[in-house]
Structure formats: C-alpha cells, structure tokens
Amino acid sequence: ILNVEQSPQSLHVQEGDSTNFTCSFPSSNFYALHWYRWETAKSPEALFVMTLNGDEKKKGRISATLNTKEGYSYLYIKGSQPEDSATYLCALRDDKIIFGKGTRLHILP
Amino acid sequence: EAQVTQNPRYLITVTGKKLTVTCSQNMNHEYMSWYRQDPGLGLRQIYYSMNVEVTDKGDVPEGYKVSRKEKRNFPLILESPSPNQTSLYFCASTPLQFMGYGYTFGSGTRLTVV
Numbered sequence: 001i002l003n004v005e006q007s008p009q010s011l012h013v014q015e016g017d018s019t020n021f022t023c024s025f026p027s028s029n030f031y032a033l034h035w036y037r038w039e040t041a042k043s044p045e046a047l048f049v050m051t052l053n054g055d056e057k058k059k060g061r062i063s064a065t066l067n068t069k070e071g072y073s074y075l076y077i078k079g080s081q082p083e084d085s086a087t088y089l090c091a092l093r094d095d096k097i098i099f100g101k102g103t104r105l106h107i108l109p
Numbered sequence: 110e111a112q113v114t115q116n117p118r119y120l121i122t123v124t125g126k127k128l129t130v131t132c133s134q135n136m137n138h139e140y141m142s143w144y145r146q147d148p149g150l151g152l153r154q155i156y157y158s159m160n161v162e163v164t165d166k167g168d169v170p171e172g173y174k175v176s177r178k179e180k181r182n183f184p185l186i187l188e189s190p191s192p193n194q195t196s197l198y199f200c201a202s203t204p205l206q207f208m209g210y211g212y213t214f215g216s217g218t219r220l221t222v223v
Contacts, residue, residue: 032208043199044152046211089152095159096167097142097203097212101151 004092006100013080014108020076021103023090027071035064035075036089038102044089047075080107111136115200115215122190122222130185130218132200138213139205141183142167143175145196152199158183159205190222 005024013019023033032051036044048057053068061078077084087102113134122128134141142157144167154167158177172194174186183202187194197219201212 034211036211043214043216044212045214049209049211051208091212093208095165096154096157098154098168099144099152101149 004090004098004100006088006090006103008103009101010104010106012106012108013077015080015082017080018076018078019080019105020074021088021105023073023075023100025071025073025092027069030068030092030094032093033066033073034089034091034093034097035073036091038087038089040086047088075103077105080105082107082109111213113200113202113213113215115198115218117218118216120218120220122220124191124222125189128187128190128220130187130198130200130220132183132185132215133181134183134202134213135181136202136204136213137180138202139180141177141200141202142212143173143183143185144199144201145169145194146199147196155185155198190220192222194220195222196220 007022032049034049035047037047038044048064050066055066057064063076066073085107087104089102091097091099116131139160143155144152146152153169155173156175158164199217200215203212204210
C-alpha cells in the first residue's frame with residue numbers, strides 16, 4: 001500500500017504569521033500529487049495538482065512545492081487568516097488515489 | 110453547474126438491511142471513487158472505477174459493492190451493513206487522462222448502522 005504521511009497532525013498559528021507543513025511519500029513513479037483544503041462540514045476542495053519534480057504552484061497566499069526525488073511536498077501559507085482554518089490533505093495519484101491523514105490548521109485571533 | 114451529487118446526506122439504518130448510496134457526476138469524468146472517513150484514519154479508498162464496467166478494490170473494500178453501468182453513476186452498495194460501517198462516505202470523480210485535475214467531491218453521506 002502506498003503510504004502518504006503528513007506532518008504535523010495539528011498546528012496552531014497566530015493570525016498574520018506564516019506557516020508550512022509537509023507531505024511525505026515513497027519517491028517512486030506516480031502520476032500526480034494533490035493538495036486539498038477541507039473545511040469542517042464541507043467537502044474537500046482541490047488546491048493544487050503537481051506532476052513534475054520541482055513544480056511550484058501558487059494561489060493567493062498559499063503555495064506548494066514538489067520534490068519527487070526525495071519524496072516530499074510542502075504547502076506554505078503566508079500571513080495566515082482565520083479563513084485558513086481547515087484540514088489540509090495531500091494525496092498521491094497512480095491507479096489509486098491515496099490520501100494522507102491531513103494537517104489540521106487552527107488560526108488563533 | 111459541474112458537480113458530484115451524492116444521496117442521501119444522512120442515513121440511519123439497522124444491521125443487515127441492504128442499502129445503496131447513489132453518486133452521479135455531470136462532468137463526463139472517467140474516474141470515480143468511494144472513500145470513507147473515520148476519525149484518526151483519514152480518507153480511505155473503498156472502490157474505484159476507471160470507466161464503465163471497470164471497477165477495482167481500494168484499500169478497504171470488505172463489506173461493499175459497486176457497479177459502473179453508466180459513466181455518470183457509481184452507486185455504493187452495502188448488502189448487509191454492520192455497525193463498523195458507520196462512517197462518513199464521500200464519492201469523488203476526476204478525468205482519467207488529464208492528470209492536472211484534482212478530485213471533485215460529493216457533499217458526503219453520514220451513515221449510522223445500529
């Protein structure tokens with residue numbers, strides 16, 4: 001079973017601070033790495049899909065990088081806002097799409 | 110509007126009573142999948158389908174069945190539900206060929222088996 005690890009499991013960040021968290025996976029061939037944002041009582045929504053080593057994606061204050069050779073991806077949030085509070089999931093896609101357990105981000109006012 | 114429609118949103122049933130959770134997408138996606146979400150375990154894949162009449166087991170298929178007779182529909186069937194199938198279920202779809210797309214998720218079905 002392809003194993004996708006996310007760390008930390010939970011994170012408390014002061015409003016206005018920047019933060020980042022990690023998704024680790026076996027450095028083997030796969031089609032794509034996904035990042036999702038999952039707010040409480042809603043469904044996960046896709047943030048980024050990255051396919052190439054060295055890929056960098058950005059959407060507003062959120063960005064992500066991918067290193068397939070060493071098997072990790074980072075998600076960065078710059079200047080955290082209360083609306084960033086959510087669980088952030090990464091997933092690895094080959095024939096199956098396997099999710100990590102997520103990083104639960106709490107933004108403190 | 111492009112979406113994945115899952116029904117019902119909430120369901121309480123008794124042990125052994127067959128049930129079906131429906132999933133339909135209007136985006137012509139080839140790949141569809143079912144997940145269950147349990148505290149501390151994250152989203153675990155139950156079954157997936159790469160196209161009509163093509164289905165494969167995910168990581169936790171025991172106790173579930175699926176079918177893919179049409180491209181848009183991918184129902185999840187619990188022939189004899191048990192309390193350990195109490196969970197939050199999500200259906201999701203994505204194009205098969207275009208790897209730059211993530212999943213579109215349904216709104217979830219919260220199932221309780223008593």
